[in-house]
Amino acid sequence: MKHPFSSYRPLFPILERTAQLSSCSQSALSLPVRRAIDDYLEVWLRRGADWGYWMDQVAMARAEFARMIHAEPGDVAVLGSVSDAASSIVSALRFEGSQREIVTTTLDFPSLCHVWLAQQPRGAAVRFVQAEAGSTRTTAQIVEAIDARTALVSVSQACYYDGQIVDIAVTGRAARAQGAIQFVDAYQSAGSLAIDVRAQEVDVLAAGAQKYLLGIPGIAFLYVRPALARQLTPTVTGWFGRVNPFAFDPVHLDFADGAARFNTGTPPMMCASVARASMALLNEIGIPPIEDYLAQLSAVALEEAARLGLSVASPAEKGANTAIRVPHAAQVEARMLQAGYVVSARHDVIRVAPHFYNTADEVVGALRELARLTQ
Numbered sequence: 001m002k003h004p005f006s007s008y009r010p011l012f013p014i015l016e017r018t019a020q021l022s023s024c025s026q027s028a029l030s031l032p033v034r035r036a037i038d039d040y041l042e043v044w045l046r047r048g049a050d051w052g053y054w055m056d057q058v059a060m061a062r063a064e065f066a067r068m069i070h071a072e073p074g075d076v077a078v079l080g081s082v083s084d085a086a087s088s089i090v091s092a093l094r095f096e097g098s099q100r101e102i103v104t105t106t107l108d109f110p111s112l113c114h115v116w117l118a119q120q121p122r123g124a125a126v127r128f129v130q131a132e133a134g135s136t137r138t139t140a141q142i143v144e145a146i147d148a149r150t151a152l153v154s155v156s157q158a159c160y161y162d163g164q165i166v167d168i169a170v171t172g173r174a175a176r177a178q179g180a181i182q183f184v185d186a187y188q189s190a191g192s193l194a195i196d197v198r199a200q201e202v203d204v205l206a207a208g209a210q211k212y213l214l215g216i217p218g219i220a221f222l223y224v225r226p227a228l229a230r231q232l233t234p235t236v237t238g239w240f241g242r243v244n245p246f247a248f249d250p251v252h253l254d255f256a257d258g259a260a261r262f263n264t265g266t267p268p269m270m271c272a273s274v275a276r277a278s279m280a281l282l283n284e285i286g287i288p289p290i291e292d293y294l295a296q297l298s299a300v301a302l303e304e305a306a307r308l309g310l311s312v313a314s315p316a317e318k319g320a321n322t323a324i325r326v327p328h329a330a331q332v333e334a335r336m337l338q339a340g341y342v343v344s345a346r347h348d349v350i351r352v353a354p355h356f357y358n359t360a361d362e363v364v365g366a367l368r369e370l371a372r373l374t375q
């Protein structure tokens with residue numbers, strides 16, 4: 001199979017000796033990212049403190065993310081994690097009257113579920129859809145669970161465990177029909193699946209940089225539909241949520257226009273430098289061709305796993321991650337590393353999660369090694 005992005009491989013030095021296939025957890029370090037970190041340190045060393053440079057890095061990272069999801073930079077807030085983004089949004093909701101339910105699934109990332117469960121003392125009730133690994137029914141199950149009691153629908157666009165995909169346009173429409181807001185956790189999809197928040201009529205979407213965005217943890221981007229942002233006033237806040245943070249006014253609480261009102265404290269500036277560089281690389285290539293290539297690698301992975309008789313936890317229609325059930329997954333992950341493959345264990349599966357820089361041979365090689373170690 002031809003590798004359309006082979007010219008980019010030298011940007012990822014680890015690939016010379018190790019097949020890093022762990023984009024569902026941590027993607028590979030690229031030279032532009034390393035340079036961004038070096039530049040940040042150099043500025044710190046030479047100039048001591050440079051707020052102008054730091055704020056520019058944050059603004060540029062925000063703009064790259066906005067470009068990737070077809071939003072305006074002003075529709076994007078910058079926080080420290082997806083969990084923080086969820087807390088900031090939910091803090092603006094009131095769980096009163098008959099609309100108090102948060103609908104989510106048992107395959108959503110636990111951190112998000114915890115944020116929603118923490119709203120129970122505020123009047124919320126969490127309704128868990130029992131999602132199954134390998135299922136293609138989750139979108140329909142979420143739609144069935146949404147009714148007049150629903151205030152918020154939280155979906156993971158691509159599942160961290162088995163890579164299954166929820167059709168966010170369908171679940172969003174069902175939420176809207178009941179006057180509910182949809183929160184999309186795009187941590188496993190941003191950078192690997194094309195996202196168009198306007199075409200997909202997204203209310204709220206959050207993603208961190210560590211996975212398919214080729215960055216590091218410590219930063220998350222939060223898109224909020226502009227008309228919705230105007231209606232919401234968060235109760236979790238900080239000085240970067242103000243109209244002018246640098247006014248240093250302790251006694252007045254104003255809220256910035258657009259998504260900036262969901263900002264909290266000092267943004268993660270070094271992580272923003274990284275995310276700016278990594279997303280610029282992704283935007284240069286474009287996400288749709290990356291999505292196409294990852295779909296081809298998925299097909300290769302599923303075919304090879306079937307040939308090897310591996311137990312696949314993922315459905316046929318899925319994101320980049322192929323999850324293989326193995327006994328003692330954490331130990332297998334360590335042995336795979338010794339054999340030259342970086343893969344990621346969760347519960348009872350090993351996740352093989354390539355990005356655009358990986359080849360079909362690396363995916364096939366990892367699955368063969370997995371079979372050798374476990375059969």
Ligand SMILES: Cc1ncc(COP(=O)(O)O)c(C=O)c1O
Nearest residue numbers: 081082083109111160187188208
């Ligand atoms: C789908 C998904 N959502 C959320 C998270 C956690 O996000 P954060 O640690 O930024 O809150 C992860 C981390 O693996 C994830 O895979």
